[in-house]
Amino acid sequence: MKNIIFIAPPAAGKGTQSEILMKNHGYIHISTGDLLRKEVESKSELGLRLTEIMSSGELVSDEIVTELLRKRLIEKDTETGFILDGYPRNIAQAKILDDLLITLGKKIGAAIYLDMDVDTAMHRALGRLSCPECGRGYNKYEEATKPKNEGFCDDCNIALTSRSDDTEETFKIRFNAYIENTEPLLDYYKELGILNVIDNSGTPSETSALIESVIKWLTFIVMKRFKL
Numbered sequence: 001m002k003n004i005i006f007i008a009p010p011a012a013g014k015g016t017q018s019e020i021l022m023k024n025h026g027y028i029h030i031s032t033g034d035l036l037r038k039e040v041e042s043k044s045e046l047g048l049r050l051t052e053i054m055s056s057g058e059l060v061s062d063e064i065v066t067e068l069l070r071k072r073l074i075e076k077d078t079e080t081g082f083i084l085d086g087y088p089r090n091i092a093q094a095k096i097l098d099d100l101l102i103t104l105g106k107k108i109g110a111a112i113y114l115d116m117d118v119d120t121a122m123h124r125a126l127g128r129l130s131c132p133e134c135g136r137g138y139n140k141y142e143e144a145t146k147p148k149n150e151g152f153c154d155d156c157n158i159a160l161t162s163r164s165d166d167t168e169e170t171f172k173i174r175f176n177a178y179i180e181n182t183e184p185l186l187d188y189y190k191e192l193g194i195l196n197v198i199d200n201s202g203t204p205s206e207t208s209a210l211i212e213s214v215i216k217w218l219t220f221i222v223m224k225r226f227k228l
């Protein structure tokens with residue numbers, strides 16, 4: 001399986017799409033936001049320093065995030081294929097990633113850009129909920145992903161929670177950081193010939209169908225290369 005990078009504004013649904021790819025294809029989902037949140041939860045010294053940066057919506061230093069990512073990428077389960085969600089976030093990280101992957105003998109097969117406008121992204125951020133038990137994601141404003149029983153997980157029946165950085169004020173900071181730092185990655189991956197642009201204005205299943213066509217294409221290329 002070809003490894004994938006997701007590029008998208010905050011709250012675009014990268015986590016939801018990654019979950020679908022995990023279920024359908026067995027990809028490993030690596031979200032640097034999740035790795036950082038785990039560090040925060042552990043209440044380690046590093047975690048305490050991260051809390052303030054992350055709840056302000058600012059970016060964590062490239063060194064800290066890259067080290068967490070490196071530790072995750074050397075785990076054996078990443079050998080079958082992984083999705084990077086939230087990394088790289090800027091050109092410097094893209095270059096660090098290129099070097100890191102060479103060292104690890106891994107490659108990125110596709111950068112998938114989930115294209116959407118700022119208002120839709122903000123609406124999604126403000127409606128976003130997740131189950132603290134199983135991690136399943138919901139959106140209270142969207143018919144397709146709202147919980148059946150308002151505020152509770154369909155599977156665990158546990159009260160859903162929202163992220164502390166999903167407020168209007170923090171969203172604006174995160175979105176500006178995205179425009180300034182992350183959007184330039186589109187040209188970077190276009191030049192490498194691995195950028196795939198997906199219209200992400202529809203429902204999660206519409207977006208998923210478009211991503212599936214990219215995966216099919218990648219599989220076709222692998223089969224052709226190895227004459228399978």
Ligand code: AMP
Pocket residue numbers: 010011031032033034036053054057058059060061062065085086087088089093165174
């Ligand atoms: P996310 O879950 O991807 O929205 O990330 C949540 C927060 O974690 C971001 O607002 C940043 O503070 C931090 N973060 C996640 N990934 C990175 C990264 N690659 N570089 C710097 N900061 C990051």
